[in-house]
Amino acid sequence: MKAKLGALVAAALVAAPFAANAQVTPMPGFYIGAMGGVNFLHMPTLGSTKEKTGFAVGGVAGYDFVGPRVELEFLYRQNKAKGVGKNMYQYAPMVNVLYDFMPDSMVTPYLGIGAGVNIWEYAWVSTADFAMQGIAGLSLRMTDGFFANLDYRFMNTFAKGKDFQNHTVLVTLGYKFGPPAPAAPPPPPPGATPAQYIVFFDFDRATLTAQAMTTIRQAAEAAKAGNKARIGVTGHTDRSGGDAYNMALSLRRANAVKDALVREGIPASGITVVGRGESQPLVPTADGVREPQNRRVEIVLQ
Template sequence: MRITLGLVSAAALMVAASAAHADRVGPYLSAFGGYVIQPDLEISSGGADGELSTDNGWAAGGAMGYDFGRPRVEAEVTYRRNEADEISSGGATVDVDGNLSSLAVMINALYDFENSSRFTPYIGAGIGAAWVYANDIGVPGARVDDDDVVFAYQGIAGVKVAVTGGLSLFVDYRYFATLDPEFDAPGGGTIESEYATHNIMAGLTYNFGTGAAPMAEPAPAAAPAPAPADARSYIVFFDWNSTAITPEAQAIIQDAANAASSLGVARIELTGHADRSGSAAYNQGLSLKRAKAVATVLVGLGIPAANITTVGKGESAPLVPTPDGVREPQNRRVEIVM
């Protein structure tokens, strides 16, 4: 029995963490490290071509950004290092030492595929600049020790796991590459090289946002049961950031129109509302558009437009009080009052 209760409690804590973390809106910080696999890099100097091979290496970095609920934007700084192994050219191979490293400053755009589980897949891409360092690569008497600043880019795909309300663990793959850096050659001239890496990263992110919306958009809260003949008010609900009339909302509006016709109602007030996931000004306009969308359906069902008034209250009158930035389904509504 104790084991069963323990398992149930652990599961409840995991679900609570997932729900509290989902769609969290606000600034965040990340720290990560990883394993860097570098393919053989083509190099050329003075008309001679070759390849530089390196050992698998490591990376460490951090990022700060802002989570908008699903899209994210962040600034990232990452250091990568691979030890040089050998240079091949013209059928000959020479063992070398030194290392090839980079320090990248990137701007990344990412998108989280929120769902009902604790696991959130994401993808992203970034651009920026990288300082690429050839640190004493070569053999005694013939070493390359130079650096170059070049354009950098990367693609990202991974998954994050909610740990607590604001903390999540993530693991991702990153392909990071740059335009070809150039280095001064030991005997004069330049060496042109590629720079590309395959990276497996793992780290932690903490989101400082004050609230969280449901991981997946829940179905709108149940509307009142079909109204009896003397009913005078109805509520219809909307999807996030939408003015579209759902099939459920259409049925409720039809009931309201039937009641208005049978009761001989001379005035219908439509009051639109929004949740707090956008700015107050944007939500004010969105709430009025929702009220007008319901009015359009009522007119199509035979209610005279002159009998209908529309009002938008934005996020000022929620059914469920929430912190700013929270997507609460019950606050995305239009109230129909006769």
């Protein structure tokens, strides 16, 4: 049993470095998934001290806040006690709180903790007891919303005088429902000329410099003075780095400018944020070239 668990974990660790540098655009949203795997049951106080290997299947639904996640899980576990000839059936609804350490990476490690009820049946005994679990795993995220998780869960059931544990290795296949793509800002009325401001960034950074803040304040003052109800904020990158990474970086830059505009008194509801990645360079360059003028966010007042 331990060899099987080790092989699964080793496979994930071997695959992780190949995707560690790949990037996805982190977005909050609801997700669902189906789970299945192997379960090792340790229950020395319930009649047998031998290892009992079984299976686990279930489902999960949750919400990803980009980093923290909260989810509702239901798992069914079944194990047969060696030498006793009886099956242990477990039905465990749990609430989990997890944290993804690299939410903008295609492969991210995560840790979590959960609590709930374990309803178990064994040797003509059926009861429900409080249970807690710890979770450690790796998640592989695809840009189309699909994901696959490999994790280990240690669950302790606090049965009255007869605590027992489950060691579960699970594979989860799921889908995350991201928010709809932001609509492009509507065209200005005929005869109106939109005002445009450009904020530049350092290489591979989304932090605002002093010069960038000066430009943002000018745009905010112009918007308030001209009663501009709509502001378009579009992020761009140069052509160094991968497409997926640059798309995420352009969004971080655009959101940094939006947050600064809000602090300057512009309502967030009137700001539209769009990321273009490296697709619309201000200065055309070959792929891989670091061009300072392409690392920018454009602010358009309409």
